[in-house]
Amino acid sequence: MPTLSSELVQRLYRTPPEKFVAARDAAVAEARRAGDAAGARQIARLKRPTVAAWLVNLLALERPELVADLAQLAEALRTAQRDLKGPKLRELSAQRRAVVAALVAEVRRIAARTPDAPSGGKLPLGEVEATLNAALADAEVAEQVRAGTLLRAVHYAGFGEVPRPQLRLVTGGAEEPPRAPDRAAERAGERRARDERAAERAARAEREKRRRALERELASARTELGRAEKELDGATAAERDGVAALDEIEAELAELERRRAAAEQELSRSRLARRGAERSLTAARRRAGEVEAAIEALDAEEEDVAGGDGEAH
Numbered sequence: 001m002p003t004l005s006s007e008l009v010q011r012l013y014r015t016p017p018e019k020f021v022a023a024r025d026a027a028v029a030e031a032r033r034a035g036d037a038a039g040a041r042q043i044a045r046l047k048r049p050t051v052a053a054w055l056v057n058l059l060a061l062e063r064p065e066l067v068a069d070l071a072q073l074a075e076a077l078r079t080a081q082r083d084l085k086g087p088k089l090r091e092l093s094a095q096r097r098a099v100v101a102a103l104v105a106e107v108r109r110i111a112a113r114t115p116d117a118p119s120g121g122k123l124p125l126g127e128v129e130a131t132l133n134a135a136l137a138d139a140e141v142a143e144q145v146r147a148g149t150l151l152r153a154v155h156y157a158g159f160g161e162v163p164r165p166q167l168r169l170v171t172g173g174a175e176e177p178p179r180a181p182d183r184a185a186e187r188a189g190e191r192r193a194r195d196e197r198a199a200e201r202a203a204r205a206e207r208e209k210r211r212r213a214l215e216r217e218l219a220s221a222r223t224e225l226g227r228a229e230k231e232l233d234g235a236t237a238a239e240r241d242g243v244a245a246l247d248e249i250e251a252e253l254a255e256l257e258r259r260r261a262a263a264e265q266e267l268s269r270s271r272l273a274r275r276g277a278e279r280s281l282t283a284a285r286r287r288a289g290e291v292e293a294a295i296e297a298l299d300a301e302e303e304d305v306a307g308g309d310g311e312a313h
Contacts, residue, residue: 010148027043028043048151057148059110071143074142100129100133105250131145131153
């Protein structure tokens with residue numbers, strides 16, 4: 001059976017949820033007019049995503065390079081769990097929070113420039129964040145996020161097996177019936193959960209051992225965390241009011257190039273403005289000199305008239 005083109009699927013899943021059904025029906029009608037009855041049936045099976053899933057789809061379709069980083073970070077986290085590396089696991093967990101926060105901020109920026117997207121205060125960013133965390137916890141979820149065809153958000157806390165019925169991957173073919181529970185996957189999930197608990201016990205023991213030496217560092221980290229949270233709150237409010245928060249620009253190398261280009265454009269505009277101001281200043285000085293000269297000439301003329309009147313008397 002022929003499969004749907006990825007371009008058509010992506011176009012439909014870029015469509016806002018409230019317009020999805022109409023766009024899908026139009027695609028079905030177009031396929032029927034083209035004589036593609038099988039394609040029309042496949043298109044008709046496509047399901048409308050929730051708003052949160054649609055936002056994640058937009059992120060995957062517009063910034064695939066950022067979503068691809070999730071897989072690398074997820075693998076590093078799983079390796080640290082298997083090896084029971086407490087310090088490395090904490091470091092990666094902090095990196096996970098930073099990456100997810102950056103991706104949520106990018107979703108907010110994408111929504112701000114996307115027609116028909118909810119306003120900043122109505123964006124379901126909590127569901128978006130939960131889905132991205134689930135993608136970090138499970139490679140299969142990460143792959144479905146990367147495909148950009150999610151139907152609903154995933155809510156998951158911690159690492160291990162993710163509840164799969166909350167996600168579907170649209171491939172363009174017929175919808176597969178629910179599969180029987182995968183016992184091997186369940187056992188693997190249990191092993192991962194045991195590994196996680198063991199890693200946490202090891203990390204807790206190490207924390208107790210090093211607590212005295214880390215008190216100052218912990219206080220500094222908490223201060224920095226509070227500062228970062230305030231900064232994030234301020235940036236969120238600014239974006240909700242339509243202000244482009246430059247201080248939220250991501251630390252990723254791809255974003256650095258964009259920042260450099262934006263700074264160069266701003267510098268160019270500033271230089272043009274300065275040159276215009278210099279020309280205006282020169283013109284103003286010249287005009288002021290001309291007016292002063294005219295006033296002096298008028299004063300001299302009045303003195304001559306006054307002197308003439310005196311002589312006449």
